Amino acid sequence: MFEGKTLLVTGGTGSFGNDFVKLVLADHNPRRVVVYSRDEKKQHDMRLAFADERLAFVIGDVRDRQAIGSAMRGVDYVFHAAALKQVPSCEFFPIEAVRTNVLGTHNVLEAAEDAGVQKLVVLSTDKAVQPINAMGQTKALMEKLTFARSLSDQSRVTYCGVRYGNVMYSRGSVIPLFIQQIKAGKPITITEPRMTRLLLPLAEAVRLVTFAMEHGRQGDLFVRKATTATVQDLADALLGLFKADNPIDVVGVRAGEKLHEMLVTPEELARSEEFDDYYRVPCEGGRDYARYFTQGDTKSRFVTEGYTSANAYTLSVSEIQVLLLQLPEVRAELDSWRGASGGTQLKVAA
Numbered sequence: 619m620f621e622g623k624t625l626l627v628t629g630g631t632g633s634f635g636n637d638f639v640k641l642v643l644a645d646h647n648p649r650r651v652v653v654y655s656r657d658e659k660k661q662h663d664m665r666l667a668f669a670d671e672r673l674a675f676v677i678g679d680v681r682d683r684q685a686i687g688s689a690m691r692g693v694d695y696v697f698h699a700a701a702l703k704q705v706p707s708c709e710f711f712p713i714e715a716v717r718t719n720v721l722g723t724h725n726v727l728e729a730a731e732d733a734g735v736q737k738l739v740v741l742s743t744d745k746a747v748q749p750i751n752a753m754g755q756t757k758a759l760m761e762k763l764t765f766a767r768s769l770s771d772q773s774r775v776t777y778c779g780v781r782y783g784n785v786m787y788s789r790g791s792v793i794p795l796f797i798q799q800i801k802a803g804k805p806i807t808i809t810e811p812r813m814t815r816l817l818l819p820l821a822e823a824v825r826l827v828t829f830a831m832e833h834g835r836q837g838d839l840f841v842r843k844a845t846t847a848t849v850q851d852l853a854d855a856l857l858g859l860f861k862a863d864n865p866i867d868v869v870g871v872r873a874g875e876k877l878h879e880m881l882v883t884p885e886e887l888a889r890s891e892e893f894d895d896y897y898r899v900p901c902e903g904g905r906d907y908a909r910y911f912t913q914g915d916t917k918s919r920f921v922t923e924g925y926t927s928a929n930a931y932t933l934s935v936s937e938i939q940v941l942l943l944q945l946p947e948v949r950a951e952l953d954s955w956r957g958a959s960g961g962t963q964l965k966v967a968a
């Protein structure tokens with residue numbers, strides 16, 4: 619599908635962008651991949667790392683309608699990954715989250731329409747479902763803006779979305795933090811031992827987004843099923859892998875976070891199609907006002923529980939270890955740790 623085509627990825631220098639670009643360049647033979655982002659240093663690093671003439675780098679902010687409009691010219695497929703995604707910064711500066719996640723998305727959608735883009739996929743998160751913090755609330759509106767367009771007869775672009783839970787080993791997240799604490803011999807800071815999260819390796823997230831672009835129909839949201847783990851079990855799994863016995867320091871639930879995350883609401887489940895690895899949730903409603911006032915859906919299924927980190931398949935400590943060992947970053951951390959501790963033993967022996 620991407621062969622000979624031009625792709626654009628907003629926020630393209632992030633973890634997702636890097637892995638995504640690697641995959642499409644290696645396997646899909648696109649004509650051009652445009653990386654649209656704000657940070658020149660990250661673009662420079664990526665340009666050197668990939669050294670591929672099919673990659674084009676454009677500096678710009680999704681907040682800037684004109685800049686995203688120029689970048690979008692001649693583009694066939696858009697992957698919208700740019701976002702403010704840290705919970706605390708969005709809590710402190712919610713208007714900034716509105717500017718990037720809501721108004722920025724509006725700009726991306728308008729630019730795509732104007733440029734005659736064929737299809738666009740937005741990347742969302744479980745934090746956008748029944749959201750309690752500004753990051754999730756603005757991502758929920760990002761979804762809403764996108765799917766509202768999918769309902770319009772005027773839309774020439776096919777709009778789809780994906781949602782997934784916590785990407786394992788993503789920048790600033792708990793797995794690299796726990797590893798750092800283990801290596802430094804510090805206590806492991808657990809917020810709440812029973813707290814659960816849906817864990818997904820980055821490679822799976824990239825596959826889901828590509829799948830959505832290839833198979834999504836107008837207004838489809840694809841949700842990747844994932845396995846879940848408690849924070850306590852995650853810490854135990856890492857301590858076991860690193861053969862470490864750091865003490866545990868329970869610091870309590872942080873501001874703006876949930877005990878469990880929801881990936882699909884009961885209402886969405888009621889209209890979704892279930893596959894082995896994912897749900898396809900079609901867009902609801904339509905442009906008919908009666909559907910919102912007088913004409914409900916008598917065929918709607920009755921579902922009381924959503925798909926959450928509390929009821930998805932819960933991994934045991936050893937299953938978490940198997941999943942962790944699939945991540946190249948964790949294997950590299952383990953190698954360097956074993957090398958370092960081997961070195962210490964040698965020194966002591968000498």
Ligand SMILES: O=c1ccn([C@@H]2O[C@H](COP(=O)(O)OP(=O)(O)O[C@H]3O[C@H](CO)[C@@H](O)[C@H](O)[C@H]3O)[C@@H](O)[C@H]2O)c(=O)[nH]1
Pocket residue numbers: 703704705743744745782783784785790791792793795807808809810813814815849872875
């Ligand atoms: O010192 C710490 C830090 C975190 N946690 C827990 O570990 C889990 C995961 O935390 P973290 O990796 O910080 O992820 P989340 O807060 O769940 O949010 C992440 O996952 C989201 C997707 O759901 C992304 O959008 C966010 O950017 C990303 O930070 C949570 O239960 C935390 O309470 C601890 O126990 N100790």
